[in-house]
Amino acid sequence: MHPTAGTPLDLWIIIAYFVGVMAFGSFFGKFIRGTKEFFFAGQKLSWWLIAMSSIATTVGSYSFVKYSQAAFKYGFSSTQTYLNDWFWMPFWMFGWLPIIYFSRIASVPEYFEKRFDRRTRTAATVIMLLYLIGYVGINLYTMGVALHRLLGWNIFTAAALTAVICAVYVTFGGQTSVIMTDLLQGFLLLIAGFALFFIGLHYVGGFDAFWHHIPISFKSALPAFNKPPEFNFVGVFWQDGMANSAAFYFMNQGILLRYLSAKSVREGRKAVTAVVLVLMPLAAFAVANVGWIGRSMVSLGLLDASVDSRDVFVVVSEVLCKPGVFGLILAALIAALMSTADTLINAVSVISVNDIYRPYIKKNASDKHYLLVARIVSVVTAGIGILLVPVYMGFKTIYAAHGAFTAMMTPPIVVAILFGAFWKRYTPKAAFWTLLGGMVIIFTSIKFPDMIKPFSHGVPGDDGYTYMRAFFGLIVSGAIGIIVTMFTEPRSDESVKGLVFDSIQDAMMKFKGGKPNLQPGKKVRVTMKLVASDAQLIDHVRVSVEDMEKMRANEGDFANLSDARWWTGGLASANVVLGAPHEEAGVVYVNEDLLKQENVPAKRPLVIEKTI
Amino acid sequence: MRWLPFVYQYAVMLVVFFIGIYLAVKSKNLDPKTSYGKKYLFILIGGLLFMMILQAFLQFIAPII
Numbered sequence: 001m002h003p004t005a006g007t008p009l010d011l012w013i014i015i016a017y018f019v020g021v022m023a024f025g026s027f028f029g030k031f032i033r034g035t036k037e038f039f040f041a042g043q044k045l046s047w048w049l050i051a052m053s054s055i056a057t058t059v060g061s062y063s064f065v066k067y068s069q070a071a072f073k074y075g076f077s078s079t080q081t082y083l084n085d086w087f088w089m090p091f092w093m094f095g096w097l098p099i100i101y102f103s104r105i106a107s108v109p110e111y112f113e114k115r116f117d118r119r120t121r122t123a124a125t126v127i128m129l130l131y132l133i134g135y136v137g138i139n140l141y142t143m144g145v146a147l148h149r150l151l152g153w154n155i156f157t158a159a160a161l162t163a164v165i166c167a168v169y170v171t172f173g174g175q176t177s178v179i180m181t182d183l184l185q186g187f188l189l190l191i192a193g194f195a196l197f198f199i200g201l202h203y204v205g206g207f208d209a210f211w212h213h214i215p216i217s218f219k220s221a222l223p224a225f226n227k228p229p230e231f232n233f234v235g236v237f238w239q240d241g242m243a244n245s246a247a248f249y250f251m252n253q254g255i256l257l258r259y260l261s262a263k264s265v266r267e268g269r270k271a272v273t274a275v276v277l278v279l280m281p282l283a284a285f286a287v288a289n290v291g292w293i294g295r296s297m298v299s300l301g302l303l304d305a306s307v308d309s310r311d312v313f314v315v316v317s318e319v320l321c322k323p324g325v326f327g328l329i330l331a332a333l334i335a336a337l338m339s340t341a342d343t344l345i346n347a348v349s350v351i352s353v354n355d356i357y358r359p360y361i362k363k364n365a366s367d368k369h370y371l372l373v374a375r376i377v378s379v380v381t382a383g384i385g386i387l388l389v390p391v392y393m394g395f396k397t398i399y400a401a402h403g404a405f406t407a408m409m410t411p412p413i414v415v416a417i418l419f420g421a422f423w424k425r426y427t428p429k430a431a432f433w434t435l436l437g438g439m440v441i442i443f444t445s446i447k448f449p450d451m452i453k454p455f456s457h458g459v460p461g462d463d464g465y466t467y468m469r470a471f472f473g474l475i476v477s478g479a480i481g482i483i484v485t486m487f488t489e490p491r492s493d494e495s496v497k498g499l500v501f502d503s504i505q506d507a508m509m510k511f512k513g514g515k516p517n518l519q520p521g522k523k524v525r526v527t528m529k530l531v532a533s534d535a536q537l538i539d540h541v542r543v544s545v546e547d548m549e550k551m552r553a554n555e556g557d558f559a560n561l562s563d564a565r566w567w568t569g570g571l572a573s574a575n576v577v578l579g580a581p582h583e584e585a586g587v588v589y590v591n592e593d594l595l596k597q598e599n600v601p602a603k604r605p606l607v608i609e610k611t612i
Numbered sequence: 613m614r615w616l617p618f619v620y621q622y623a624v625m626l627v628v629f630f631i632g633i634y635l636a637v638k639s640k641n642l643d644p645k646t647s648y649g650k651k652y653l654f655i656l657i658g659g660l661l662f663m664m665i666l667q668a669f670l671q672f673i674a675p676i677i
Contacts, residue, residue, distance in 0.1 A: 090632025
């Protein structure tokens with residue numbers, strides 16, 4: 001491994017990238033008017049913005065390095081983690097997303113209080129904050145290590161630099177900045193990943209040479225069933241496909257906020273479809289192909305067979321890329337790392353304000369006050385993350401402990417969410433004990449790994465059943481949930497209305513304050529006509545009878561009014577209520593005060609569409 | 613034994629997937645009588661088939677070409 005890689009040109013590209021991302025992210029601070037924008041980007045974004053930015057968050061810290069390593073050692077089966085999420089989608093698209101969106105739930109702990117009770121919320125808040133803050137630290141540490149290995153920078157300095165850059169733009173622009181910078185970074189990391197593949201193909205002499213110099217055993221979508229212990233099908237399936245994929249879509253605060261930023265639930269469904277069916281396979285290819293190219297290069301004698309698999313991404317990239325291009329590849333690596341850290345920082349600020357500050361410290365303050373607190377929390381979170389870096393550097397066991405903590409908390413929370421959302425009988429006591437009991441038993445299994453043996457599917461226990469712990473955790477947490485539910489009293493149907501899958505209609509009624517209108521309608525192009533402040537309510541707009549008919553809309557329906565240029569992605573838009581129709585086709589009457597609150601262009605063509 | 617991981621994965625996934633479809637349809641959150649419901653039922657099942665075919669190709673066809 002080279003102590004440092006790249007040339008001064010590559011270094012300048014990385015510095016320019018850091019400055020560019022910070023400036024780009026901070027620019028979106030101008031769209032922030034309150035906590036709704038800071039946390040949910042105003043709930044008005046288009047599906048493609050959400051999808052593309054989600055992929056940057058998904059491709060997280062060390063993905064390029066980790067999956068290239070797996071690809072180099074095991075072949076195509078390195079893609080398994082990215083290709084086994086779809087089966088959760090019926091639950092997510094038609095259960096969990098509408099529940100949290102229409103119930104206006106900002107975080108998993110908040111859901112736990114509404115669905116169960118306050119002590120379950122408190123337990124979940126503590127667990128999730130420990131997890132998220134620890135995760136911010138780990139991401140920064142990972143970033144520090146990566147830049148140290150690549151450029152020879154001091155680990156702490158590199159981590160601190162990343163934290164400061166993320167903190168600056170997250171503090172200014174909140175979720176909007178996170179989404180916009182992650183959009184940019186998502187494109188960059190996919191382009192970089194594919195560019196490496198095509199450069200690699202050219203280097204090894206074309207696709208045929210590449211294909212025929214990959215061992216046959218590497219050409220397999222799934223690894224061997226239960227061996228070796230560090231990479232086997234059944235372990236990866238239960239850990240990544242079942243526990244972590246469910247955690248990613250149902251529990252991950254950053255991802256929930258991303259989809260809550262959509263202008264409608266339907267837009268959220270479109271986004272997740274694009275992510276799981278299109279972008280995840282592309283990302284799997286982008287992050288892993290360097291390992292396949294590297295293996296082919298070894299077979300062709302173009303790369304030393306003794307190369308350490310952990311270094312294969314950097315070594316192969318440096319061989320393949322000319323100065324400058326390598327800098328762009330490193331920028332993509334940094335993009336993958338930063339786009340996860342920024343999401344986590346924003347997620348911590350949401351939970352801190354929503355689940356601690358607002359309910360326990362200051363209940364009825366102004367939105368401006370909560371926005372200030374959210375910004376302070378973002379800075380403090382980045383600061384704590386930086387302080388954790390030397391801790392992780394000094395004590396590798398703490399790094400391992402966080403990994404163990406993650407494995408410990410994921411199955412119980414996932415089980416509590418799934419049972420809570422899809423089993424009405426599931427009781428508050430059962431939820432509380434699923435969390436605590438599940439964590440305690442999983443923690444005990446770290447000390448006594450033989451507990452997992454009956455669940456191991458024949459996976460050798462050489463590494464303490466690391467992978468199979470997820471399966472054990474899901475079974476144990478599920479069993480606690482079911483047993484405690486059998487002996488305790490559920491909440492009344494009335495009190496959980498809108499919070500379980502079979503009463504989403506009630507959540508929609510509450511969300512809208514009236515009967516939801518789900519009739520399919522068309523988008524209508526309109527121009528704006530401003531009316532005096534006292535002529536109609538501030539968030540009400542009026543369109544013609546003809547346009548209402550095209551939208552299949554009624555008075556009182558919710559709609560989204562946005563700039564007609566699709567690429568604005570909903571940033572220049574407002575969520576509005578449709579008022580009494582008029583007779584002027586193609587014109588929308590807008591209260592002049594709405595323009596002071598929302599970023600809608602008055603003089604450009606607009607599009608209006610009914611959302612519910 | 614290339615078939616074992618594939619069969620195991622899709623056996624578990626299909627059970628979870630169709631429980632999800634059943635709950636979504638039963639609660640009318642996904643209503644196949646509407647055009648939107650039909651479209652998403654098609655997308656959901658089509659998406660599963662797409663993933664299955666993609667992984668089956670990599671698992672069974674790629675090694676022999």
